[in-house]
Amino acid sequence: MPREANLAGSRPARAGFFGARRAGLWTAALAVFGFALLFAPSAVAAQATPALPRAEQIIQKALARAKWADEQKLDAQYTYMQRGTLEELDSHENVKRHEERLSQVLPIDGQPYARLVQKDGRPLTEKEVRAERDREQKFRQNLAEKRRKRAEGKRNENDIEINEELTSRYNFQVTGREAVNGRPAFLLAFEPRSPDLPVKRKLDRLFNKLAGRVWIDEGDYEIARLDVHLAENVSAWGGMLATVRKFFVRMEQCKVDEVAWFPASVDGYIDGRILIKALHVKIQQENSGFRRMDAGTSQPTAGRE
Numbered sequence: 001m002p003r004e005a006n007l008a009g010s011r012p013a014r015a016g017f018f019g020a021r022r023a024g025l026w027t028a029a030l031a032v033f034g035f036a037l038l039f040a041p042s043a044v045a046a047q048a049t050p051a052l053p054r055a056e057q058i059i060q061k062a063l064a065r066a067k068w069a070d071e072q073k074l075d076a077q078y079t080y081m082q083r084g085t086l087e088e089l090d091s092h093e094n095v096k097r098h099e100e101r102l103s104q105v106l107p108i109d110g111q112p113y114a115r116l117v118q119k120d121g122r123p124l125t126e127k128e129v130r131a132e133r134d135r136e137q138k139f140r141q142n143l144a145e146k147r148r149k150r151a152e153g154k155r156n157e158n159d160i161e162i163n164e165e166l167t168s169r170y171n172f173q174v175t176g177r178e179a180v181n182g183r184p185a186f187l188l189a190f191e192p193r194s195p196d197l198p199v200k201r202k203l204d205r206l207f208n209k210l211a212g213r214v215w216i217d218e219g220d221y222e223i224a225r226l227d228v229h230l231a232e233n234v235s236a237w238g239g240m241l242a243t244v245r246k247f248f249v250r251m252e253q254c255k256v257d258e259v260a261w262f263p264a265s266v267d268g269y270i271d272g273r274i275l276i277k278a279l280h281v282k283i284q285q286e287n288s289g290f291r292r293m294d295a296g297t298s299q300p301t302a303g304r305e
Contacts, residue, residue, distance in 0.1 A: 055172035058186050061221040066162040069222075074260045076110040080290040084114075087282045089271075107293070108136070109143050160203070169197050169208060178215060180224040181254060185215040192231060205234050206244065222261040226251045234272075244272035256290040263287055 082105050088097040100121060103114035116124065116132050124132065149155070160166075170190040178187050190211060197208040212228035229248040247270050254264040268283040 052174045052177070052186065055174050055188055058174065058188065058216050058221070059167055059172055062216050062223070063162065063164060063167065065221040069261075072259070073110060075112050076107040077293055078256070078260060078262065078290055079104060079106040079293060080262065080287050081105070082114055083286045083288075085282075085284045089280045089282065091280070105287070108140060111143055113139055166207065169193055170210075175213075177218075180215050180217070180252070183224065183255075184218045185224045186218060188214050188216065190214065206230075206247070209234050212248075217255075217261075220255065220261065222253060222255070223251075224253055242272065242274045244270065246271040257292065260290075260292075262290060 082101075082103045084101045084103065086097075086099045086101070087095050090096050100119070101116060102118040103116050105112050105114050107113070113136065115136065116128070118124070119128060146159075169192060171193050172188045172190045174186060175189050176187045178185055190213070192208055192211065197204070199205055199208065209231050210228050211231040212226070214223060214227075215225040216222070217224045227248075227250050230244065230246065234244040234247075235242065248268070250265075250267045251263055252265045253261045255261050263285070264287055266283070266285040270279055270281055272279045
């Protein structure tokens with residue numbers, strides 16, 4: 001039976017491994033299955049569908065995996081191509097502006113950076129090249145500022161970490177199993193644990209109102225798919241500073257080699273306002289051509305297309 005889980009204070013567990021099935025036993029297995037189905041259908045059903053683990057067990061293994069991946073600094077070891085589309089919409093959902101970008105995502109000082117290669121299907125103009133250089137320089141300066149804050153024990157307000165502090169905001173419920181890209185995954189629904197969760201930074205106003213579903217890979221305990229939306233409107237300073245009326249993100253990850261998972265696709269939508277500026281956009285991203293970098297160089301090795 002599915003159970004709800006309040007995850008604050010639980011301890012991480014280690015993920016297990018799954019064996020392979022020998023193909024030579026296929027014919028015999030079919031015969032045994034047919035025989036058992038006639039005489040003991042309830043027993044066969046129980047064996048064919050293992051019991052679902054509790055939500056807190058799944059989440060804690062996922063947190064342990066996320067911590068391990070962070071320690072391995074996988075973001076600093078891979079490069080890939082990212083094709084993105086941004087559409088600005090009017091109040092009737094009509095497209096006011098459409099922009100396509102092709103970028104190479106590569107690590108800079110250990111952090112992924114999307115270096116613009118093409119815009120709207122054409123090479124960059126000289127003006128756009130200069131703007132891209134300025135953007136990359138600002139990215140490097142921001143990284144230096146983040147390192148300085150970390151050295152002083154300060155937390156960057158915009159950092160998003162998958163940890164117990166984040167997951168403890170929600171009640172999780174295991175609703176079943178589904179395959180994602182041919183791999184079995186646990187399906188969990190989640191919603192805010194309380195309508196009055198603490199707000200310690202600006203992003204908390206958004207996180208405290210999120211609900212949705214998450215698919216956790218049974219083998220690696222990585223997030224295979226994520227579908228989140230706002231459970232209710234979000235506002236800051238009574239709506240005077242900002243208001244978010246609609247928001248959703250759908251993300252799917254893929255396993256690119258023996259150890260690493262990266263986002264394969266992201267779809268996002270936001271309808272709101274910051275001060276007097278309307279914010280009404282759709283975003284789509286597709287990532288491909290994943291390559292692992294050679295140690296100490298900027299050259300990629302073979303990976304998954």
